[in-house]
Amino acid sequence: MDTPKRRRSATRARLLEGALEVFAERGFHGASVEDICDRAGFTRGAFYSNFSSKDELALALFQATTDRLLEQIGALLPDLANQPGTLLDAVLGLLDDAAPDQRQWHLISTEFTLHALRDPDAAEALVRQRRLFRERLTELVEEITKTSGLRLSVPAEQFVRLVIAVHEGARSQSLLEPAEVPAGSLEHTFLPMVLASVSRS
Amino acid sequence: MDTPKRRRSATRARLLEGALEVFAERGFHGASVEDICDRAGFTRGAFYSNFSSKDELALALFQATTDRLLEQIGALLPDLANQPGTLLDAVLGLLDDAAPDQRQWHLISTEFTLHALRDPDAAEALVRQRRLFRERLTELVEEITKTSGLRLSVPAEQFVRLVIAVHEGARSQSLLEPAEVPAGSLEHTFLPMVLASVSRS
Structure with missing residues (x-):
């Protein structure tokens, strides 16, 4: 109706x-x-x-992305617990899937981040949304490491911060030089090394 | 005169x-x-x-940063060859020092990168400048690893690409949340792990 x-x-x-x-x-x-x-x-x-404003609409776009991510995490968790080796693939996959169009999403999210660096209200709202996003990814990492009997030598949240930093930094290079830096290539080459370094069974 | x-x-x-x-x-x-x-x-x-244009001026700003970096590399190389352990500190230090004001530089360089993602001429010029910057850092890494008898299991340029990605991604987090992510903290926590993983003596 x-x-x-x-x-x-x-x-x-x-x-x-x-x-x-x-x-x-x-x-x-x-x-x-x-x-x-x-x-x-x-x-x-x-x-x-x-x-109420263009800012509020931009934040709603971030919120929609976070919501989609939360749904996907919820759907993935039961399976992942039985396949601990896929921790990184799961986290990276979620980062990719959270935005259907990586170029569009990179432009918008980067631009709004620059706006936030000049506008305290936008910064507060953006930091809140990024925190929510990061906390859910951190829960996912903690859940999987626990299930698989691994312990991390750094806080899970620090590891998630690194994954996000590499992902965002690498995406910029991939969009500028798609042939030289295929999407996801830096993440998939180097993050498993970091995960191995911080994991103890 | x-x-x-x-x-x-x-x-x-x-x-x-x-x-x-x-x-x-x-x-x-x-x-x-x-x-x-x-x-x-x-x-x-x-x-x-x-x-001739605002674009040309922005590119001249990048050029000035690259030039400063080249000078610093030239000045550092003789010393670094005798202190191979400082490879990462040297590279990260150069990235930090290349821009006297990190916030200002982040705003400008990120914004021009977004502009380049929408403008093929700007993209071509930016890619050329970033390549020059990356090639010099790569030479530095190769020089130091050779002198210290290390071999990398990945091309030095890939490692440099990772360092730049982590640096740029982490800087965005540091500027948004300075108390939670002190400048350089993600780089200094995680990059030594990667370097250890890719180094063979």
Whole structure:
């Protein structure tokens, strides 16, 4: 049934989808609320009844990514517990799958991070969302290492921070030089070495 | 003596310095040529007799950073050959010292990289400059490992790519959460493990 609540949720989803495209094309600062409304086929009234600002919409995009990640972790956990060797593949796979389009997501998330480095309110919101994302990945790592009888010589969260740093840094190189740095190549070459170094059974 | 050539070089240096500040404050796209001229105390005429565009000026900033790095490598090499244990410290130190202000440099270099991901000409120029930077670091790594009788099980350039990826990814976390991720902490915790994994004597 086409209830008002369902319509509202569909409007929101289309605005998010439109914003993802427009941000990737024109940048966070270059994209206006009007551009996003045009792309999604809505009026500015529809926009402002869903989001108070462009910042709030960008944060909703991050939230949607985090939510998708949480769902995927929930679905994966039961299987992973029986295949501890796949810890890194699981974590890296989640980072890749969290965003359907890596180029688009890199542009948007990097740009919003730069915005946050100049705007304390955006920084607070972004740090909160990144923390949530990191905490879930940390739980996943802890769960798998526990199940497989491994202990890490560093806090699991530090390891997750490293994985995120390598992933984000490598993605930038892959997008600039796709032939020289195939997506995921640095992560898959070097992170298993780190995991072996910090693991004790 | 205040020759025309020396004046020109001083004008260029002041424009670069002004651009560094204005880019960091307003972003690459937010900063106009006029803003940069105002900050440096020059007319637009002076700007355009030194740089054909804002892009060219941004690339000159990268070039200046690379040049500083090359000088530092040249100065360090004779000493490092006798202290092979300091390989990583040397490489990480160079990455840190190449930019006097990490926050400013992160904002500018990340933003120009995003610009390059949308503009093929900027991408070509940036890839060329990053390659030069990477090749010099690779020579440094090769020189030190050779002198110290070590062999790497991966190409030195791959290791350098990892160091750059970790450095850039970690810097983003450090700037967002300085108390939780002190600058350099992820690099110094994890990169020695990777170096140990890929080294054979």
